[in-house]
Amino acid sequence: MNGGTPPVTQPGTQSGTQQVPQSAPQSEPRPGNDRPLLVVTGGMGRVAGVLRPRLRPRYRLRLVDRVGGPVTQDEELVVTDLASKEAARSAMVGADALLHLAGEPSPTAQWERLYATNIVLTERVLAAAADVPRIVFGSSVHAAGGDSRPERYPIDPAWEPHPCCAYGMSKVVGEALARMHADTHGSSVVSLRLGLTGFPLTDPGHARLWLSDDDAGRLVTAALTAEPGYGVHFGVSANAIPHWDTTSSARDLGYLPQDDPSDVLAEAAEVSRMH
Ligand SMILES: NC(=O)c1ccc[n+]([C@@H]2O[C@H](COP(=O)([O-])OP(=O)(O)OC[C@H]3O[C@@H](n4cnc5c(N)ncnc54)[C@H](O)[C@@H]3O)[C@@H](O)[C@H]2O)c1
Numbered sequence: 001m002n003g004g005t006p007p008v009t010q011p012g013t014q015s016g017t018q019q020v021p022q023s024a025p026q027s028e029p030r031p032g033n034d035r036p037l038l039v040v041t042g043g044m045g046r047v048a049g050v051l052r053p054r055l056r057p058r059y060r061l062r063l064v065d066r067v068g069g070p071v072t073q074d075e076e077l078v079v080t081d082l083a084s085k086e087a088a089r090s091a092m093v094g095a096d097a098l099l100h101l102a103g104e105p106s107p108t109a110q111w112e113r114l115y116a117t118n119i120v121l122t123e124r125v126l127a128a129a130a131d132v133p134r135i136v137f138g139s140s141v142h143a144a145g146g147d148s149r150p151e152r153y154p155i156d157p158a159w160e161p162h163p164c165c166a167y168g169m170s171k172v173v174g175e176a177l178a179r180m181h182a183d184t185h186g187s188s189v190v191s192l193r194l195g196l197t198g199f200p201l202t203d204p205g206h207a208r209l210w211l212s213d214d215d216a217g218r219l220v221t222a223a224l225t226a227e228p229g230y231g232v233h234f235g236v237s238a239n240a241i242p243h244w245d246t247t248s249s250a251r252d253l254g255y256l257p258q259d260d261p262s263d264v265l266a267e268a269a270e271v272s273r274m275h
Helices: 046-055 085-091 111-128 141-147 166-185 213-225 247-253 261-274
Strands: 037-041 060-065 075-079 097-100 134-140 188-194 230-235
Touching: 037 046, 046 060, 046 097, 046 213, 085 111, 097 111, 097 213, 111 166, 134 141, 134 166, 134 213, 141 166, 141 188, 166 188, 166 230, 188 213, 213 230, 213 247, 230 247
Parallel strands: 037 060, 037 097, 060 075, 097 134, 134 188, 188 230
Antiparallel strands: none
């Protein structure tokens, strides 16, 4: 683990890393200060927004993002561009675990942006996290999207990666960087191939991809607390037809999805029928 104190910013700060006064002197421990420190890159993003309330009971959260926003008293916000090596190193100081979510989430994004944000940035964040013992990387089902056809179901995460698009390819490279990091530094590294996360399920066509908010919390908590090791796993809710094989997520992480997209869609249909 590292030591020291990184720059901290107030909610809403738009850029830079400004020192702000703390509400209590640094020497006075706050309640729950003994919880492990989890650094969440992309901490102001959609997926982080789903996870933050579900991770707060177990972790002190340091949210690192290039944009600011509201945070709770219990959270620390660092507004900085992680493309800077210095900023990335500073953001990791004292971290017990890293959840790397900063990235470009659009499957239709252009190659230049994916290269800069999902590949170069991931390399930079991992390099800065050399001393962080546990890392979870936000990958995507798109890393295996090329296998997404009925004759291939259920898709095994142990198969050779088969991206469907430049976005999926950028996640495959991120997974490879994560694997290399695990080999080099001996850290526990888990890549989670997330399904559609942080969106309400309204389109039946998305059911096979969907990860509910509560299942996302269960999955990431499981990945952060499982026996240390290396792995790549799918993260989706309980699908009636298993498109993505979550056997390894259950076996290695203990992730058991509890939300069924068919129930959610049936409820939504019932609500719209009554209105
Ligand atoms: N939302 C989904 O359905 C989904 C599914 C699969 C995988 N993922 C992955 O999860 C991660 C988070 O996705 P999201 O939907 O929350 O995206 P998002 O765009 O809402 O959040 C990403 C955050 O990263 C931050 N960021 C980007 N570049 C940065 C930089 N250089 N320095 C600091 N911060 C930076 C952005 O400001 C943003 O707040 C992404 O890597 C995405 O590929 C998301």
